[in-house]
Amino acid sequence: MSCRFDVVTERTGLNSVKWDMAPKAYGCDDLIPMWVADMDFPPPDAVVEAVTKRAQLNFYGYEHLPESYVDSFCRWVEDRHHWAISRDWVTHSPGVVAGLSFAVQAFTRPGDQIVIQPPVYHPFFSVVERNNRVLVENELVVENGQYQIDFGHLEEAFAAGARAMIFCSPHNPVGRVWAKEELEQLAELVCRYDVLVLADEIWSDLTLPGHEHLSLAALGEDIASRCITFMAPSKTFNVAGFHLSNLVIPSQELRETYCQFLQRLSWGLTNTFAVQGAQAAYLYGAEWLDELRGYLKGNVEYTMGELAKRIPRIKVIPPEGTYLLWLDCRELPIPPAELNSFLAKEAGVALNDGKMFGKNGLGFQRMNIACPRQTIEKALQRMEEALKGQQA
Ligand SMILES: Cc1ncc(COP(=O)(O)O)c(C=O)c1O
CATH class of the missing domain: 3.40.640.10 (Type I PLP-dependent aspartate aminotransferase-like (Major domain))
Structure with a gap:
């Protein structure tokens, strides 16, 4: 059964750091951005209504x-x-x-x-x-x-x-x-x-x-x-x-x-x-948030399950919170220093390079899974395909 978080929404053209700055940051186009930590879901309706109502009051002092x-x-x-x-x-x-x-x-x-x-x-x-x-x-x-x-x-x-x-x-x-x-x-x-x-x-x-x-x-x-x-x-x-x-x-x-x-x-x-x-x-926003947390849990389980099937050399410790997966890529046959760029250029998936987070992040990638599940499916397919040609 689909839910509101399954809906794919176009986000380009809104000065979004995650979407509009990705081509420049990674030096290529056609990227699925799973880097910057914001979500590809609209906020609760009450937020949109409150902002809209306030905008119509005409005074912005x-x-x-x-x-x-x-x-x-x-x-x-x-x-x-x-x-x-x-x-x-x-x-x-x-x-x-x-x-x-x-x-x-x-x-x-x-x-x-x-x-x-x-x-x-x-x-x-x-x-x-x-x-x-x-x-x-x-x-x-x-x-x-x-x-x-x-x-x-x-x-x-x-x-x-x-x-x-x-x-x-x-x-x-x-x-x-x-x-x-x-x-x-x-x-x-x-x-x-x-x-x-x-x-x-x-x-x-x-x-x-x-x-x-x-x-x-x-x-x-x-x-x-x-x-x-x-x-x-x-x-x-x-x-x-x-x-x-x-x-x-x-x-x-x-x-x-x-x-x-x-x-x-x-x-x-x-x-x-x-x-x-x-x-x-x-x-x-409490009800919306609880629904979201359930959806994110589903995304975590889905991504970990698919990774285990498609790219088992990537290991993940199950997270307890956030919508970020910390992918241990140290068994992949690509040098850690090149992996982030490889995934962007060859798979079209923009992740955060683990070494941004400190020396002990080398060999890891951070993946933001706060998006509709079909976006994750597409990203994992692309990653699997790109990694297939790589020798162990
Ligand atoms: C731990 C942590 N602190 C702060 C921020 C960003 O906060 P702000 O956008 O309010 O500066 C983030 C964003 O990902 C974060 O993960």
């Missing part, structure tokens, strides 16, 4: 972030993640990456060490390095068939003086939804060494059914006072173009520091359409 928006977000976090947050803790940024960069500038000093856990979302590297902070890499390790945090090495990094950590939860690109025990172990270290955590929880709503996200800051007051949690409607409802993200900062002192930083930037007002659309999403 300066707007502040209304309390009704913040309330809708707080209710969402409590309903979906069982974390009761106060309205006063919530502030915003024009995107999570921008917010991370603001936080790095507001809370740390040039030369400070900041921990990230590769393979990880590539802007984490640049947010640290472009702000002249020192990157400390605590690589994830694969143990018992799953990516895990290397707590021993993390403690060494904290003991050696790291001031802050950018924590990806759920984790892009490996798809981990961190378990309560792992979060508790992390919280214990963070509190013991008094580290500031920038918790990027942009994927929190997109766990696959059967996996529940828990916010690090929800574990207790001590850890909450050291956390800045980033959440957003962008990934959840496919509205990254709104450029509206939420920061949850329970500590009054940290909140004041962040607000002073925004004043120095002379930034703080919001976008008319983003506020209306995002509020509608938080108020009315």
Whole structure:
């Protein structure tokens, strides 16, 4: 039985980074873009209706972030993640990456060490390095068939003086939804060494059914006072173009520091359409989201099943969240440094090269499966065909 997510929608010509910039980025045409992390699905109808209705009101002057928006977000976090947050803790940024960069500038000093856990979302590297902070890499390790945090090495990094950590939860690109025990172990270290955590929880709503996200800051007051949690409607409802993200900062002192930083930037007002659309999403988007999560789970299972049949040398650890598959291509007969370009040019499939996510991403490709299943089928057929001619 087909559903709304099976419908293929034309997205070219909308200044889409994923669709319109792919030919230039990969140097070829006729690509199936499975790189940039947005979805080939329209957002919930309520979002489109809210934006349309607002557009017809004819006034587009300066707007502040209304309390009704913040309330809708707080209710969402409590309903979906069982974390009761106060309205006063919530502030915003024009995107999570921008917010991370603001936080790095507001809370740390040039030369400070900041921990990230590769393979990880590539802007984490640049947010640290472009702000002249020192990157400390605590690589994830694969143990018992799953990516895990290397707590021993993390403690060494904290003991050696790291001031802050950018924590990806759920984790892009490996798809981990961190378990309560792992979060508790992390919280214990963070509190013991008094580290500031920038918790990027942009994927929190997109766990696959059967996996529940828990916010690090929800574990207790001590850890909450050291956390800045980033959440957003962008990934959840496919509205990254709104450029509206939420920061949850329970500590009054940290909140004041962040607000002073925004004043120095002379930034703080919001976008008319983003506020209306995002509020509608938080108020009315829950059912759509649950349907989406079920569809994404089906896509994950379909893709893993087809890969096992068609290209068994590509291995995948089943993700627990996100709509990204982290393809282990190290057994393919193509040099890791050439594989991404080979897949684009010979198969017409645009994936993210694993090495973007850190040194331990070499030999991997990231595949975005948030698209109608028939698009995945076409991509896998193309990949199988292109790889057939390659000798082992
Ligand atoms: C972990 C993570 N953080 C942030 C972002 C992007 O956030 P924004 O578009 O709000 O800057 C992404 C996008 O894929 C992501 O995976």
